[in-house]
Amino acid sequence: MANFIDRRLNSKNKSTVNRQRFLRRYKTQIKKSVSDAVTQRGVTNVDSGESIVIPKKDLSEPVFHQGKGGINDRVHPGNDQFSTGDRIERPPQGQGQGGGQGKASNSGEGDDDFVFSISKDEYLDLLFEDLELPNLEKSQLSKIVEYKTVRNGYCAEGIPSNIDIVKSLQGSIARRIAMTSSKRKQLKEYEKELALLEQAPHDDIQKMNLLKSEIQSLKEKISKVPFIDSFDLRYRNYAKQAIPTSRAVMFCLMDVSGSMDQATKDVAKRFYVLLYMFLTRTYQTIDVVYIRHHTQAKEVDEEEFFYSKETGGTIASTALELMDKIIKDRYNEKDWNIYGAQASDGDNWADDSPKCARILDKNILTVSRYFSYIEITQRPHQTLWNQYEDVAKTHSHFAMRKIKDVSDIYPVFRELFKKRSEQAA
Amino acid sequence: MTKKKPLSDTPDWTFELLSEYQTEIERVAKHYRLDTYTNQIEVITAEQMMDAYAGVGMPIGYNHWTFGKKFIQTEQTYKRGRMGLAYEIVINSDPCISYLMEENSMTMQALVMAHACYGHNSFFKGNYLFKSWTDASSIIDYLLFAKNYIAECENKYGISEVESTIDACHALMNHGVDRYKRPQKISLEEELKRQKSREEYLQSQVNNLWRTLPDNELNKTKEKPKFPSEPQENILYFIEKNAPLLKPWQREIVRVIRKISQYFYPQKQTQVMNEGWACFWHYTILNHLYDEGLVTDKFMMEFLHNHTNVVAQPEYNSPHYSGINPYALGFNMFIDIRRICEHPTEEDKEWFPEFAGSNWLDTLHFAMENFKDESFISQYLSPKLIRDFKLFHIHDDDSQNFLEVSAIHNEQGYQKIRANLSNQYNLSNIETNIQIVEANVNGDRSLTLKYTPHQKVPLGDTKDEVIKHLHYLWQFDVKLTQEAENGDEIILSSCPVKEEEKN
Numbered sequence A: 001m002a003n004f005i006d007r008r009l010n011s012k013n014k015s016t017v018n019r020q021r022f023l024r025r026y027k028t029q030i031k032k033s034v035s036d037a038v039t040q041r042g043v044t045n046v047d048s049g050e051s052i053v054i055p056k057k058d059l060s061e062p063v064f065h066q067g068k069g070g071i072n073d074r075v076h077p078g079n080d081q082f083s084t085g086d087r088i089e090r091p092p093q094g095q096g097q098g099g100g101q102g103k104a105s106n107s108g109e110g111d112d113d114f115v116f117s118i119s120k121d122e123y124l125d126l127l128f129e130d131l132e133l134p135n136l137e138k139s140q141l142s143k144i145v146e147y148k149t150v151r152n153g154y155c156a157e158g159i160p161s162n163i164d165i166v167k168s169l170q171g172s173i174a175r176r177i178a179m180t181s182s183k184r185k186q187l188k189e190y191e192k193e194l195a196l197l198e199q200a201p202h203d204d205i206q207k208m209n210l211l212k213s214e215i216q217s218l219k220e221k222i223s224k225v226p227f228i229d230s231f232d233l234r235y236r237n238y239a240k241q242a243i244p245t246s247r248a249v250m251f252c253l254m255d256v257s258g259s260m261d262q263a264t265k266d267v268a269k270r271f272y273v274l275l276y277m278f279l280t281r282t283y284q285t286i287d288v289v290y291i292r293h294h295t296q297a298k299e300v301d302e303e304e305f306f307y308s309k310e311t312g313g314t315i316a317s318t319a320l321e322l323m324d325k326i327i328k329d330r331y332n333e334k335d336w337n338i339y340g341a342q343a344s345d346g347d348n349w350a351d352d353s354p355k356c357a358r359i360l361d362k363n364i365l366t367v368s369r370y371f372s373y374i375e376i377t378q379r380p381h382q383t384l385w386n387q388y389e390d391v392a393k394t395h396s397h398f399a400m401r402k403i404k405d406v407s408d409i410y411p412v413f414r415e416l417f418k419k420r421s422e423q424a425a
Numbered sequence B: 001m002t003k004k005k006p007l008s009d010t011p012d013w014t015f016e017l018l019s020e021y022q023t024e025i026e027r028v029a030k031h032y033r034l035d036t037y038t039n040q041i042e043v044i045t046a047e048q049m050m051d052a053y054a055g056v057g058m059p060i061g062y063n064h065w066t067f068g069k070k071f072i073q074t075e076q077t078y079k080r081g082r083m084g085l086a087y088e089i090v091i092n093s094d095p096c097i098s099y100l101m102e103e104n105s106m107t108m109q110a111l112v113m114a115h116a117c118y119g120h121n122s123f124f125k126g127n128y129l130f131k132s133w134t135d136a137s138s139i140i141d142y143l144l145f146a147k148n149y150i151a152e153c154e155n156k157y158g159i160s161e162v163e164s165t166i167d168a169c170h171a172l173m174n175h176g177v178d179r180y181k182r183p184q185k186i187s188l189e190e191e192l193k194r195q196k197s198r199e200e201y202l203q204s205q206v207n208n209l210w211r212t213l214p215d216n217e218l219n220k221t222k223e224k225p226k227f228p229s230e231p232q233e234n235i236l237y238f239i240e241k242n243a244p245l246l247k248p249w250q251r252e253i254v255r256v257i258r259k260i261s262q263y264f265y266p267q268k269q270t271q272v273m274n275e276g277w278a279c280f281w282h283y284t285i286l287n288h289l290y291d292e293g294l295v296t297d298k299f300m301m302e303f304l305h306n307h308t309n310v311v312a313q314p315e316y317n318s319p320h321y322s323g324i325n326p327y328a329l330g331f332n333m334f335i336d337i338r339r340i341c342e343h344p345t346e347e348d349k350e351w352f353p354e355f356a357g358s359n360w361l362d363t364l365h366f367a368m369e370n371f372k373d374e375s376f377i378s379q380y381l382s383p384k385l386i387r388d389f390k391l392f393h394i395h396d397d398d399s400q401n402f403l404e405v406s407a408i409h410n411e412q413g414y415q416k417i418r419a420n421l422s423n424q425y426n427l428s429n430i431e432t433n434i435q436i437v438e439a440n441v442n443g444d445r446s447l448t449l450k451y452t453p454h455q456k457v458p459l460g461d462t463k464d465e466v467i468k469h470l471h472y473l474w475q476f477d478v479k480l481t482q483e484a485e486n487g488d489e490i491i492l493s494s495c496p497v498k499e500e501e502k503n
Helices: A016-025 A027-038 A102-106 A120-127 A136-142 A165-199 A205-224 A262-280 A302-307 A317-330 A350-367 A383-394 A406-417 B015-031 B046-054 B065-079 B106-126 B128-133 B139-157 B159-171 B188-209 B217-221 B235-242 B248-269 B271-291 B297-310 B326-342 B346-351 B360-370 B373-380 B383-389 B414-424 B463-474
Strands: A002-006 A050-055 A071-076 A087-089 A113-118 A146-155 A235-243 A247-255 A285-293 A297-300 A337-344 A370-376 A398-403 B039-044 B088-091 B096-101 B392-397 B402-407 B434-439 B447-451 B478-483 B489-495
Touching: A002 B015, A016 A027, A016 B065, A016 B159, A027 A050, A027 A120, A071 B414, A113 A120, A113 B065, A120 A262, A165 A205, A247 A262, A247 A317, A262 A285, A262 A337, A262 A370, A262 A406, A285 A302, A285 A317, A297 A317, A317 A337, A317 A350, A350 A370, A350 A383, A370 A383, A383 A398, A398 A406, B015 B039, B015 B106, B015 B271, B039 B046, B039 B106, B046 B065, B046 B088, B046 B096, B088 B106, B096 B106, B106 B128, B106 B271, B106 B297, B106 B360, B128 B248, B139 B159, B139 B248, B159 B248, B159 B463, B188 B248, B235 B248, B235 B434, B235 B463, B248 B271, B271 B297, B271 B326, B271 B360, B271 B373, B326 B360, B326 B373, B326 B383, B346 B383, B360 B373, B373 B414, B383 B414, B392 B414, B402 B414, B447 B463, B463 B478, B463 B489
Parallel strands: A002 B039, A247 A285, A247 A337, A337 A370, A370 A398, B039 B096, B447 B478
Antiparallel strands: A050 A113, A071 B392, A087 B402, A146 A235, A285 A297, B088 B096, B392 B402, B434 B447, B478 B489
């Protein structure tokens, strides 16, 4: 007796829960691995998962087991040279005794790290856990600005290109059945009668002719019911549906004057990477606008943004002006969620700093969701910082932080976007 | 005998073809008097096989991170091609569930059906250890109960608490078995009925035991009996019944893990026999089909190729050597028993007077039903097989700086090799002997365990971690001791760690 059961279509992810438990238990180690890895990624490389490394000893499941030493008696196969009483030099550790119990090596050896992969989603979840985009809820509720055309049943009127043939022919069939049913019934009765008359022993010619003409006229009436009528026509109906906008534009502003070296730019780049990845979790499409400036601002592509060298003084307000202009030209605030991130080493022409603060205050912060300013420097703050501090006091969606070196980026980023539940409450 | 029309030997299997083969295999198995549970054969994919791996042989498992780790490990090694997956997994249950992998060829499916559905299955049903220690009809129900119960606990008391408790139980799982007492069979309904009342009853018992009401004078002067009165080897059982501060649901979880450990206990002791028996029967059944002309030469070639791989025994100096292959030893022993019955030599008659020349099928069934690895080897390992395997015995005493070859495959060595090989499969030698010797119920409530080494083998270095887990369950001081050669008691490990020991 045997029953065959095909289980191949059952869900194959029986272990998912246990896998989640595993990730949960080793969250601290995994998080460390994730944040180590984040500094090694390219800006838009967000589509891959990540390898996670955990030292094996942290994962052990200890049980009592016998250690090395004492007296061991073992039987081995394949004797090719030994006689009773032979004495063999003890082989160096790790060889010869390979025949032991598999258990013995559970903890003794095998210091390999436990390496495994997590998916892109798991990676991003871990990276941005407990973080949120500020003011997101507010903006999405208040801004239903885009419309999408969706199918919405059928209607009796419309333009020829929207005619739904199947539906219309169904209507036509239904109408023809409805309009001819009584005549068909009549026709059937007459035909039956006629058949009876024909089989009858004596012909009743008069009645037969009458019936025949009746049948003829009924058939004509039936055939006169039109095959298709404008009454049958059905048109596909469309309706406009409002959808919340899910587009974002991220402005990367960076000082590229002589004082910014490649190391400082790399730090800035890391920050932009994180911001970009974070935004991908919320928005379907993201435009990135790179604006670099020294005494003049210019919109450039990614490569030039990070790697071309410039020299000269610094007038940061030019970049802000350009950003403002680009927003007005291309990114209507009703259609786009606007994010800005400015990175600088803090140097700015002293007279220009108040202007920067003014542009931010009046133009940019009024339309953007969030604007962050990071200062990458080891030195004390200068005028730009001081001016921005005043701006920060009056705008909750403006944030500024100082970063000393690469290791600060992730903590600072987390600090900027950490959930502010206490504020909301 | 007229040759029958052979079954199709296409590499691709279909359910119809599986069923045809199954019918033929079943017929032959009946012919050889293999008594089995009803077979439930489930075809699964490679991914599902990895899931099954992660469940360590439990078709329904409770949730725990260790299974997730196992799954990730399996997935990693499999995807990198370092490891193939087993062709089948078979569960000791009634009906007997066997998993066949989708990507096996038709020949492999036939091999696997003969091996698992008739070999292992009949072993589960016939062997005395399985008969008396496990209850095949209720295991699935019990595992389901365990899964639901643990999930319910997680809802009530939080995942972390439950996880720590299971961690601690897993660490002591090998010490949750009654080695000498046979456990009672209970059905799911009884289990459910008893669980509630047990919870309350146990808690009240424990409270009584630890009651801190002032004793009357009479009691104080009386010598308190030692508790427990005899050393306890079943640590988890002792914890379940006596741990002072465990919550009722934790006791139940300890019990669940203990029961599962008990369920797997016979499998640990019959690896050689179980695999040997299954290999013997897939070999015998498929050869029988071949003799009848039901399977083709092509089928047999593929079958023999796989069979030979499975029962290969690399020699001690081969890079592939990793101990004695239980499939090889078991298979060859059963083949050898048949040979001794059918064509006994003078030597066989001298060594095995009780069955040399007897009916081979009776002898084989008797051997399968009444032995475990250790006793099976000491009863049935023949001099011929020792010669075939060229077995030799190495005596390794760490007080000497050399190893000694104390027996080889010759007249003087047979007995010694047989005795030693048998010992190698004796669980009480392989597993550590640790017993609870004292629970100081009237004092500081400390728990004392004693390690008794086998042949002076010291305890492995995970002991501190395990003691920590034990401490989690007991919640008062726990120490592990060993008797030194001069009779002194040395403390191997304790939790919490005592200050003076650090120095």
